[in-house]
Amino acid sequence: xxxxxxxxxxxxxxxxxxxxxxxxxxxxxxxxxxxxxxxxxxxxxxxxxxxxxxxxxxxxxxxxxxxx
Numbered sequence: 001x002x003x004x005x006x007x008x009x010x011x012x013x014x015x016x017x018x019x020x021x022x023x024x025x026x027x028x029x030x031x032x033x034x035x036x037x038x039x040x041x042x043x044x045x046x047x048x049x050x051x052x053x054x055x056x057x058x059x060x061x062x063x064x065x066x067x068x
Contacts, residue, residue: 002045012036014049026055026063039068 001024002010010019010027017031019038027038027045029052036052037060038045058066 002040002043010045010047012038012052013047014052022060023064025068026060028060037063041068 002021007019007021011017012019012029012031012034014036015029015031015034017029017034019027019029022028025040027040027047029036029038035056036049037055037058038047038052039055040046055063055066
């Protein structure tokens with residue numbers, strides 16, 4: 001799990017908007033026009049724009065079913 005201190009400073013690398021933690025496995029950009037979702041693999045956030053692009057059209061409900 002990510003610390004509160006780390007979550008407070010993380011931002012979407014594409015639009016610089018804050019992200020929120022979902023299901024302890026995803027960081028989701030809060031900008032509705034961006035909507036990128038970044039996976040957390042082995043406790044490490046993968047905050048690459050290309051990685052967020054892969055899941056931009058996946059709903060938050062469907063993220064739980066994905067194996068990243």
